[in-house]
Amino acid sequence: MRASAVAETIPGPHDELGRIVVDRHMRALESAHVFAAGDTAAAAVAPHRHAPQACQYAHQMGKFAGHNAASDLLAVPPVAFTPDPYVTCVDLGAAGAVYTEGFDRSIVATGDDAKAIKRTINRHLIYPTVDDAAEILERADYMTASRPPQPVSRGSAAA
Numbered sequence: 639m640r641a642s643a644v645a646e647t648i649p650g651p652h653d654e655l656g657r658i659v660v661d662r663h664m665r666a667l668e669s670a671h672v673f674a675a676g677d678t679a680a681a682a683v684a685p686h687r688h689a690p691q692a693c694q695y696a697h698q699m700g701k702f703a704g705h706n707a708a709s710d711l712l713a714v715p716p717v718a719f720t721p722d723p724y725v726t727c728v729d730l731g732a733a734g735a736v737y738t739e740g741f742d743r744s745i746v747a748t749g750d751d752a753k754a755i756k757r758t759i760n761r762h763l764i765y766p767t768v769d770d771a772a773e774i775l776e777r778a779d780y781m782t783a784s785r786p787p788q789p790v791s792r793g794s795a796a797a
Contacts, residue, residue: 639691645678653680653688663716664703673707675699683721687741690724693764698722701780717780727756 641656650668651659657680658666664681666672675681676696680688689695698721706716727737735752738745747755768774776782 639677641678641691645674648672648674655680655691657688657691662718663706664699664719665706665710665716671710673703673710675703679703681719681721683724684741689721694725695721697763698780701778701782704778705780727752727759729753729756 639655641652641658643656645652645656645658648658648666648669650666653659657678658672658674659680660666660674662682664673664675664679666674676699677691679699681695681699683689683695689699699719702717702719709716723739724741725737725739726743727735729735734749735747735756736745737747737752737755746752768777
């Protein structure tokens with residue numbers, strides 16, 4: 639995977655994937671009025687870790703970058719990117735799903751519980767179709783949660 643070729647046109651450091659290295663406000667290090675998010679941004683999400691190129695962080699980074707780009711235009715203080723913890727949720731078809739947390743991928747839920755989380759992620763966090771300006775703005779707010787609900791334990795979570 640590589641960042642868009644457009645990222646290469648921004649002055650300053652880039653990572654091995656061609657992503658623009660950004661500060662905690664999602665600002666390119668050597669371009670004062672350039673904000674990057676998603677697959678074009680190398681943003682810190684944990685000590686010695688940048689966000690992987692995945693929708694989980696793209697959504698979060700977009701909220702902060704958008705807020706801070708507007709803040710820059712309005713000359714108000716930016717907010718620091720505070721990423722949600724890393725999670726993965728893999729749909730296994732009829733077998734359910736597996737939901738993990740952390741870069742060590744600790745299993746939190748499996749089976750039907752994890753499948754319910756995966757459905758919430760797909761239907762409400764990633765692909766919600768909305769045709770209401772107020773709701774669109776609310777979902778774009780960096781303070782709006784992007785994490786899926788925690789699983790309800792029915793004995794399917796692994797220790």
